Amino acid sequence: MTDDEPAAGGGSGGGRPDKRHDGEERGESDVGEFTLSTFHEVSGREGRPVLTASAVANALGIDQSEASDRLASLAERGELERLSVSTDPVVWYPSELEDLTARERVVVFPKRREIVVDRPDQFTRAQLSSFAHLADTNGERGYRYVVRAEDVWRAPHEEIEALRRTMRQALGQRSAELEAFVESQWDRARQFTLRSHPEGYTILEAASPEIMGNVARQKLDEEQIHAPISETEDWVREGEEAAIKRLLYEAGYPVRDERDLAGGDPLEIELSVSLRxxxxxxxxxxxxxxxxxxxxxxxxxxxxxxxxxxxxxxxxxxxxxxxxxxxxxxxxxxxxxxxxxxxxxxxxxxxxxxxxxxxxxxxxxxxxxxxxxxxxxxxxxxxxxxxxxxxxxxxxxxxxxxxxxxxxxxxxxxxxxxxxxxxxxxxxxxxxxxxxxxxxxAGFVAEPELEIRYVPWEEDAENAYAAAEGRERYRLAGENPGKIDEIRYLLASHPGAKALVFVDYLDQGEAISAALDVPFVSGETPHAERRRLFDAFRRGERDRLVVSRIADEGIDLPTADVAVVASGLGGSRRQGTQRAGRTMRPAGGATVYVLATRGTREEEFARRQLQHLGRKGISVTERTIDRD
CATH class of the missing domain: 3.40.50.300 (P-loop containing nucleotide triphosphate hydrolases)
Structure with missing residues (x-):
């Protein structure tokens, strides 16, 4: 099997599976009942909707003649169709082909530790997220997960058997190579533990003298460890627990914290709302x-x-x-x-x-x-x-x-x-x-609509951009005066909606504020005035604000209907998440517009920022603005 070939069930010898779909062992000649579901499983492994008898025989570990008989039996029941083609005597496909295309399919690439899922349901996504990282999705049907060491370390399972069950349920098959990696990382995450000693201090305990000597005592020194207690226990200096966790994590060994944590002075707190x-x-x-x-x-x-x-x-x-x-x-x-x-x-x-x-x-x-x-x-x-x-x-x-x-x-x-x-x-x-x-x-949070709009230059600004270099070019693209007309157009397209316009530059914020006759809130705005404006926005007494980076996180503006990101596209992916998040709330209809000056690096920055949100299932569209 090459590195790019999907797993065919985790068995050996020609890719033959060594387990039934339900996990029970079987011999090569005992393939159980051959049903349309079996056909779908083989089709999913092969990555195509039509199969030959030889492909089915290889996948199930049976003779080609037996595979042909079983396929013919399904055809007699009307569940399969057959078609003669030049490259093989017969190919088979489901009578209701849409049954195959609408079906959730999982393909595993064990050497790359990747899992590709077509049309996963919510339960499958929840299972996968407990031991894998969602690396990419088109927001509709295709999802790509990667199983990393840190994903296994954080898996919310008490026993490895529970994690194995979750993996097999999510994948619909066993992958011996992937499970071996997961088990090795599971063991790594249980080599070191912080515990409370009965006399009140903290000890670092290792699973074996070898792991203590070869890892902990090589990575830690007298700044973190007071003295050894035994071959597998060290006395931790007070206040150094965080440093120990960080150093051993960087060495590839997360530390389990099982200390008796302080409860503090008692304080009764009751919620007046129900938790979802x-x-x-x-x-x-x-x-x-x-x-x-x-x-x-x-x-x-x-x-x-x-x-x-x-x-x-x-x-x-x-x-x-x-x-x-x-x-x-x-x-x-x-x-x-x-x-x-x-x-x-x-x-x-x-x-x-x-x-x-x-x-x-x-x-x-x-x-x-x-x-x-x-x-x-x-x-x-x-x-x-x-x-x-x-x-x-x-x-x-x-x-x-x-x-x-x-x-x-x-x-x-x-x-x-x-x-x-x-x-x-x-x-x-x-x-x-x-x-x-x-x-x-589930409707708990509204999914905003995200749209990148590529805005043309104003002629004079484009000339200045062409003559500039380095960071100055980036600033000029961000402050492109042509964005003001686009902001005015977008806000007019949402009459009565609460809208936030985000900027990174004070001069641009003041220019937009003056053009739209809307307040600009920045770090230079006095706290009292800032609070008054945000409270007015929250109560619905004001429906437009231009804001600087101070509103990127934390500011409670849960009723924003529209967000326009006018500049700041070179910022972090987290910043993109926070700005989009200003519109997320239980009621629907929220929209985020990201303005990027056409033909500049802002185009690249916009795609990079919003790709992260696309991987979380939010759809992102793009539109080029023409002004003739």
């Missing part, structure tokens, strides 16, 4: 592990689920967020949606310094030496990291020292352009999420 089924599943999975990262699209209710986790822990809680606006939003939501009173909630940022049973602070101030002791010294039962993709950055990493508490992260996308996204799960906890498309299908 998937939110309850998130909370249950967090409760079982004591840590985790909720990964879901904007509008899926991660904040409400986090409040459910707070209720489960029942202890004092520290919530870390990236901005002062999010501090206030959390405080307001906690009062509205839980049994907490306002005097139980503290805000800790540049303008206020309150430490209370539930304290909401910015990452930046929590990481400062003069403030960090306030958080380290208090016995928090839970630490919530909102917009958790900030945690690995150099500015915010110190806040992850709070390793002795229950930890919960929230994010729409854990992608980081510096490839340090794995640290999120290393420092905070494993991902806990739900298939985006499943939430769209």
């Amino acid at each position: 089924d998937y939110q309850r599943d998130w909370v249950d999975r967090f409760a079982e592990a004591g840590e985790g990262v909720l990964v879901g699209p904007p509008g899926s209710g991660k904040t409400v689920a986090a409040m459910g986790a707070m209720g489960h822990v029942g202890g004092e809680t520290l919530i870390l967020v990236p901005s002062r606006e999010l501090v206030r939003q959390w405080a307001d939501s906690l009062v509205e949606l839980t049994s907490l009173e306002p005097d139980q909630i503290g805000q800790y940022h540049g303008g206020r310094k309150e430490v209370r049973p539930v304290t909401i602070a910015t990452y930046q101030i929590a990481g400062m030496d003069r403030h960090r002791s306030l958080f380290d010294d208090r016995e928090w039962g839970l630490v919530v990291f909102d917009e958790v993709h900030h945690v690995p950055s150099d500015v915010y990493r110190r806040s992850a020292r709070l390793q002795s508490r229950h930890r919960l992260g929230l994010t729409a996308s854990a992608i980081r352009e510096d490839d340090r996204g794995s640290e999120i799960f290393t420092l905070v906890g494993p991902p806990i999420g739900t298939d985006w498309e499943a939430l769209f299908s």
Whole structure:
């Protein structure tokens, strides 16, 4: 079998399968009942809707004459048709060919550890997402998954047998080579464990003296380890748990954290709203592990689920967020949606310094030496990291020292352009999420329509672009004045809709603001004015805003109907997710327009940003704008 050939069932000798579809062993001559379903299975492996008797014989490990008899039997029942062609005496195909084309099909490429699925149903996608990474999809019928080491490490299964069952159900077959890889990575993820010693300190335990000596004691030094206790146990220095996790993860050995986490001073918290089924599943999975990262699209209710986790822990809680606006939003939501009173909630940022049973602070101030002791010294039962993709950055990493508490992260996308996204799960906890498309299908979150619109230059601007170099060319493409007319046209096409226009450049934001007579909110806007404008937008008293990067994440604008991205296409894929997410909500009809200047690198940037959303099941269209 070449590297590009699909698996034919995991058996040996001419690609013959060694298992029935239901997993029971059989001999070569015992192929069981030959039905139309059997034909479909072989057709799926072969990757074509018509089969010869020899292809069926090879796939099932039987003689060609026996295969011909069985095919003829199905033809007599009207389930197959036969056709003579020049390259083979007879080919066979289903009488109802659409039955084959409408059927979910799975093809495995074990050497590449890839799984290609045609028309997978929601259950199959959920199964695959528990041990594989969705690498690509066209948003309609074709899905490509890759099984990576980290996907196996994070698989939500207690026993390897349960993971095997999930794989076989999802694939409809056994793949011995793929299962061997999964089992090896399953074992890797169980070589090291952090435990609490009865005397109160932390120990690192290895599965064997060899793995301790050859890996841990080679990668760790006196900064992380106080002293060996035995051949398989080391005494961990206080506060170095995060460093140990990170170093061993980078060596290919994730660490299981089974310490007795601090519960903090008791604090009763009850939700005044009911959790959706998937939110309850998130909370249950967090409760079982004591840590985790909720990964879901904007509008899926991660904040409400986090409040459910707070209720489960029942202890004092520290919530870390990236901005002062999010501090206030959390405080307001906690009062509205839980049994907490306002005097139980503290805000800790540049303008206020309150430490209370539930304290909401910015990452930046929590990481400062003069403030960090306030958080380290208090016995928090839970630490919530909102917009958790900030945690690995150099500015915010110190806040992850709070390793002795229950930890919960929230994010729409854990992608980081510096490839340090794995640290999120290393420092905070494993991902806990739900298939985006499943939430769209169930109606919990509206799937926005995304359209890239390639806008022509204004003549003078194009000449300036041709004469410029480097970053200046990128800025000129982003600020193309021709985009103002396009924004005006798009907003007129959605009368009465709430709309946000995103920009990366202050001069462009001010120009659009003046042209449309719409307020521009940026980092230079005073906090009080910023809050007044966002509140007016939220209440429906204002239906248009031009916003800078400050609205890319966290700002609670759940009722936006239209988003127009005028510039910033060289930003991260996460930024594209956040901007699209400003329109996601239970009601439908939301639209995102991305404006790219035609004939510039903005075209490439637009496709790159939105390709990530396409892989999550959101459809993306493109349109070239002509002005003659």
